[in-house]
Amino acid sequence: MRLLNPRSIGKHAVMIFLSLFAVFPFYWMIVSSFRPEGEIYSASLLPKHWTWSNYEYAFQSIPVLSMLSNTAVMSIVQTVCQLGMALLAAYAFARWVFPGSRVMYMLFALTWLIPFQVTMIPNYVQISAWDWRNTLLGLIVPNMVSAFAIMSMTQSFRAFPKGIIEAAWVDGASSWSILWRMFVPNMRAPIASLGILLFINSWNEYFWPLLLTNKLEKSVIQIGLQMFMSSDANAWGPLMAAAVITSLPILIVYLVLQRQIIESFVKMGLK
Incomplete structure (x- = not known):
């Protein structure tokens, strides 16, 4: 019953909003990596046409x-x-x-x-x-x-x-x-x-x-990300694809060691 009181609902609503606010840039990076060049500036939450061309371009452009x-x-x-x-x-x-x-x-x-x-x-x-x-x-x-x-x-x-x-x-x-x-x-x-x-x-x-x-x-790899940006034009699609590839190792480490990471930070904070 304590979870249903207005104060608890308000706290959880704020936490959910802040979580979505924090995760949304990462979601947008992943979605943009699958957008074709003509949709890169689209405001839709999902691309109309999914493509792997940005990843192919990223692997061809840099080692x-x-x-x-x-x-x-x-x-x-x-x-x-x-x-x-x-x-x-x-x-x-x-x-x-x-x-x-x-x-x-x-x-x-x-x-x-x-x-x-x-x-x-x-x-x-x-x-x-x-x-x-x-x-x-x-x-x-x-x-x-x-x-x-x-x-x-x-x-x-x-x-x-x-x-x-x-x-x-x-x-x-x-x-x-x-x-x-x-x-x-x-x-x-x-x-x-x-x-x-x-x-x-x-x-x-x-x-x-x-x-x-x-x-x-x-x-x-951080230097490789910069290669997709220039003064003339920015290859946003391949840049997002390369950014996703760069983030994957850190994300995998977190998913595998999620419990240990949270526990270690909590204990460190208590000390």
């Missing part, structure tokens, strides 16, 4: 599969490296108080506040000197450490009961054992939430690959 594989490798490796570095640094900051620890933590925080435009030229010069342009190493190495990940993980580790850590230390457990047998199993929710954020951020990376690569087969 979609190689760009997707480059993006996937870059995102996975960067996420693993950033999480690993964050775990090690967060354990050090949360476990020990050593001379200069506060200063070092503040330096990490300051690097997070520095705009990417300030560091991209020095990084580009160094990567070019190593002859890593148009390579996955060049895309990955400058982003192997994330100040945001270190700061987030440090705050989660500092909330861990210190009495349990001291008891394990007295029992003879090493720092490595405490990290992997105590911290990591009990911090799965914040680690999973942070990993998801890092993966999405890496997947959507645009400016660094744009600066470092000039060959489409060596670049990432």
Whole structure:
């Protein structure tokens, strides 16, 4: 009966409206990817004539599969490296108080506040000197450490009961054992939430690959999307098709891990 009262109905109506408002752009992108060129500006919710020509054009115009594989490798490796570095640094900051620890933590925080435009030229010069342009190493190495990940993980580790850590230390457990047998199993929710954020951020990376690569087969899918836009005309149909292809991996990950993703964010919010 509580679900039928006017207040509850009003709340659910607002939530349904906001959900539709959020999902509609994604729906419009999918529908537009199946519209022929003559219907691309149509306001109808469904195309009158469905076509696969936009997808064929997208696959013919850019090396979609190689760009997707480059993006996937870059995102996975960067996420693993950033999480690993964050775990090690967060354990050090949360476990020990050593001379200069506060200063070092503040330096990490300051690097997070520095705009990417300030560091991209020095990084580009160094990567070019190593002859890593148009390579996955060049895309990955400058982003192997994330100040945001270190700061987030440090705050989660500092909330861990210190009495349990001291008891394990007295029992003879090493720092490595405490990290992997105590911290990591009990911090799965914040680690999973942070990993998801890092993966999405890496997947959507645009400016660094744009600066470092000039060959489409060596670049990432976000650069491929830009190829459908020009000053003369925009190929909206193929662009929507390429955008759908780009979004599919993230959508599949969410559908497969939906329960774990929601649970991890809820637990992270409660902490």
